[in-house]
Amino acid sequence: MVRRIFLSLLLATWFSVDCNPGPIDDIAVDRYFIPKSCIREVKSGDFVRYHYNGTFTDGKLFDSSYDRGAAFFGQVGQKWQIAGVDKGILGMCVNEHRKITVPPHLAYGSQGAGDKVPPDTTLVFDLVLLDVFNRADQVQTKVISTPKECKRSVMRTDFVRFHFNGTLLDGSAFDSSYKRSQTQDSVVGEGWLIKGLDEGLLGMCVGEIRHFIIPPFLAFGEKGYGTEIPDIPGSAVLVFDIHVIDFHGVKDTVQVDITRKSEACNETSEVNDFIQYHYNCSLLDGTLLFTSRDYETPQDVVLGGDKIIDGLDEALRNMCVGERRTVIVPPHLGHGEKGAGIVPGSAVLRFELELVSLQKGVPEGYLFIWLEESPGHLFEALDVNQDQQVPLEEFSQFIKQQVSEGKGRLKPAQDPDSVIIDMFKNQDRNTDGLITQDELKLKVDEDAEKTRHEEL
Ligand SMILES: *[C@@H]1O[C@H](CO)[C@@H](O)[C@H](O)[C@H]1NC(C)=O
Numbered sequence: 067m068v069r070r071i072f073l074s075l076l077l078a079t080w081f082s083v084d085c086n087p088g089p090i091d092d093i094a095v096d097r098y099f100i101p102k103s104c105i106r107e108v109k110s111g112d113f114v115r116y117h118y119n120g121t122f123t124d125g126k127l128f129d130s131s132y133d134r135g136a137a138f139f140g141q142v143g144q145k146w147q148i149a150g151v152d153k154g155i156l157g158m159c160v161n162e163h164r165k166i167t168v169p170p171h172l173a174y175g176s177q178g179a180g181d182k183v184p185p186d187t188t189l190v191f192d193l194v195l196l197d198v199f200n201r202a203d204q205v206q207t208k209v210i211s212t213p214k215e216c217k218r219s220v221m222r223t224d225f226v227r228f229h230f231n232g233t234l235l236d237g238s239a240f241d242s243s244y245k246r247s248q249t250q251d252s253v254v255g256e257g258w259l260i261k262g263l264d265e266g267l268l269g270m271c272v273g274e275i276r277h278f279i280i281p282p283f284l285a286f287g288e289k290g291y292g293t294e295i296p297d298i299p300g301s302a303v304l305v306f307d308i309h310v311i312d313f314h315g316v317k318d319t320v321q322v323d324i325t326r327k328s329e330a331c332n333e334t335s336e337v338n339d340f341i342q343y344h345y346n347c348s349l350l351d352g353t354l355l356f357t358s359r360d361y362e363t364p365q366d367v368v369l370g371g372d373k374i375i376d377g378l379d380e381a382l383r384n385m386c387v388g389e390r391r392t393v394i395v396p397p398h399l400g401h402g403e404k405g406a407g408i409v410p411g412s413a414v415l416r417f418e419l420e421l422v423s424l425q426k427g428v429p430e431g432y433l434f435i436w437l438e439e440s441p442g443h444l445f446e447a448l449d450v451n452q453d454q455q456v457p458l459e460e461f462s463q464f465i466k467q468q469v470s471e472g473k474g475r476l477k478p479a480q481d482p483d484s485v486i487i488d489m490f491k492n493q494d495r496n497t498d499g500l501i502t503q504d505e506l507k508l509k510v511d512e513d514a515e516k517t518r519h520e521e522l
Pocket residue numbers: 117118119130132192193194
């Protein structure tokens with residue numbers, strides 16, 4: 067112990083005497099700026115990108131990476147750079163600035179370097195480290211926030227809409243979807259994205275935010291990307307903050323979640339029914355797009371009538387009056403790849419629905435249906451005063467009576483009188499304002515006749 071201390075004291079003395087102010091034996095490193103956070107330190111075998119100015123001890127510049135317009139790129143410990151810098155860069159952090167003073171034998175020795183560096187010259191390299199990675203690196207992922215609920219996460223071949231901020235390791239931004247006010251949209255796992263993201267997005271939930279550090283061989287490689295400034299330099303590590311807005315698979319169906327059941331419920335909505343409903347329609351990130359509260363009355367529609375998006379039409383079926391639902395509609399059952407108005411292309415939509423009223427409908431092509439057996443002698447039933455002809459008043463009175471007795475139903479969503487006039491016109495084939503026995507035909511019989519004719 068005593069000997070060790072003695073030895074080191076001796077060394078220190080020798081060092082100070084011999085090295086100051088004469089030529090140095092080893093490099094001298096001045097870490098004059100060390101960033102607060104240091105994700106990793108340079109090790110031998112790492113690949114680095116840095117800018118530098120090379121000067122003589124008198125400060126005269128003999129070389130600079132800035133003059134070449136690109137940072138130096140190389141592998142540490144592999145003689146890609148002069149020995150003194152190879153050694154002096156060890157332990158450096160991204161954004162750190164160092165001044166490395168290199169004695170001639172660790173620089174260009176007694177030969178010098180052409181007409182740039184004379185023999186036996188001590189050199190000073192001022193470095194700022196921009197980037198570091200290793201061939202053994204993988205994508206580093208940090209989950210920043212996850213939603214409470216996540217029924218399904220991104221799978222291969224899903225189409226994902228996400229926002230991102232992209233920077234280089236030194237913090238300089240190269241791109242952001244926010245500045246375009248538009249999500250980045252892509253199929254995942256199929257090679258449309260850089261490898262690191264193609265894999266990194268898998269397993270993410272709607273609303274989740276992740277931070278990724280992606281080495282260049284899983285990003286844009288040695289070539290980099292883009293020809294403008296700011297672009298992505300070759301061999302650059304990329305840092306992404308990704309926020310998944312929504313995603314869907316081509317086979318996704320409408321997801322219905324009943325949030326309030328209706329107590330007394332005898333009949334449910336189906337195709338051809340006329341319904342009134344309240345709705346809120348939003349994107350999965352919560353942005354409200356449309357709401358029926360903006361109008362005085364609820365929205366109404368005849369189901370199956372191709373008046374609303376397919377997913378909503380489907381979601382409004384089998385519903386009781388008073389029931390509430392939350393529904394997720396994928397874009398292929400919504401507004402598609404192009405979107406519509408304020409609905410972005412390929413957006414998944416979330417609906418909150420409440421069925422307000424329900425009027426049962428009649429099949430396509432019908433104006434009226436019998437709910438019970440139709441009268442055997444329909445013309446006689448219609449012709450109340452037995453004069454062998456049925457004017458509109460007689461007809462109208464008869465139909466209205468059937469409806470009020472629950473024996474028949476008129477096509478909903480229209481003024482009943484105008485529906486009855488249409489029915490009357492259909493039967494009054496010679497348009498003389500009267501229906502006769504010969505003219506009167508039930509639609510079923512008529513359809514059957516038509517089919518027979520077609521068959522013949
Ligand atoms: C190199 O010199 C230029 C010009 O003086 C300066 O702007 C730059 O910051 C220097 N870089 C380093 C790493 O010292």
